[in-house]
Amino acid sequence: MRRFAIGLSGNPSDGDDLCQMTIERALANRSRWEEGTRLDSWMYRIMRNIWIDEGRKTTRSLQTFVAEEAGVGVGGDGAQEAAVELSNVDRAMQKLPEDQREAVLLVMVEGYAYKEAAEIVGCPVGTLNSRLVRGRDALMAMLGEAS
Numbered sequence: 001m002r003r004f005a006i007g008l009s010g011n012p013s014d015g016d017d018l019c020q021m022t023i024e025r026a027l028a029n030r031s032r033w034e035e036g037t038r039l040d041s042w043m044y045r046i047m048r049n050i051w052i053d054e055g056r057k058t059t060r061s062l063q064t065f066v067a068e069e070a071g072v073g074v075g076g077d078g079a080q081e082a083a084v085e086l087s088n089v090d091r092a093m094q095k096l097p098e099d100q101r102e103a104v105l106l107v108m109v110e111g112y113a114y115k116e117a118a119e120i121v122g123c124p125v126g127t128l129n130s131r132l133v134r135g136r137d138a139l140m141a142m143l144g145e146a147s
């Protein structure tokens with residue numbers, strides 16, 4: 001859940017806030033969860049709705065994976081290339097349209113099946129598949145990996 005929140009919000013601090021708001025809302029509305037349905041899908045849907053609501057309230061600036069002031073410590077453990085690549089991927093993800101970013105995060109990062117991811121975002125499976133393909137192709141183009 002935290003990975004998805006960070007992926008949506010763009011940074012760990014806002015992701016943690018999004019997780020907390022999601023848990024608070026889920027607990028306050030626990031009577032609305034239907035026994036026998038997937039709790040994780042219900043939670044992801046709550047999180048997505050909060051994220052959309054918060055996004056409408058505030059315009060957020062894009063942030064890199066590592067805060068500027070933390071740049072001095074990046075690569076100190078000898079994994080400079082991995083840190084740079086991860087930062088590049090994060091910046092590329094933030095450039096994707098919201099619908100494509102959601103699809104990529106749910107399917108490629110969180111590991112949801114297409115049907116489950118489509119239920120979470122509230123669209124047909126074909127639409128989710130289209131968003132995923134466009135998002136993946138855009139990421140590959142931004143990262144310089146020809147498809």
